[in-house]
Amino acid sequence: EDRSLGFQSQNGRLWGMVVCHHTTPRAVPFALRCACEFFAQVFALQLNMELELAAQMREKDILRTQSLLCDMLLRDAPIGIVTRSPNVMDLVKCD
8 A cells, every 4th residue: 555645746747755654554544544635635736836836937037038138129229238228237147
């Protein structure tokens, strides 16, 4: 009998696992097993929502950067992206 609960993201990748071990065989009551399975499902849903939100935030940031870069190129193409403010160095993390 399987004594572990795995947490999977929407793409099916294993994200985490709860494993129960004991020095002697033990019977876990059905109600407790059901509660643990429910917890695993709720945790996986919450994890998927947070991963999706992070992906959406990254996409939004990429689109914002892309839009600003296009605006820079249009205002004083192409030298304006380095000579005027804001410039390309303001858009990306650099020294």
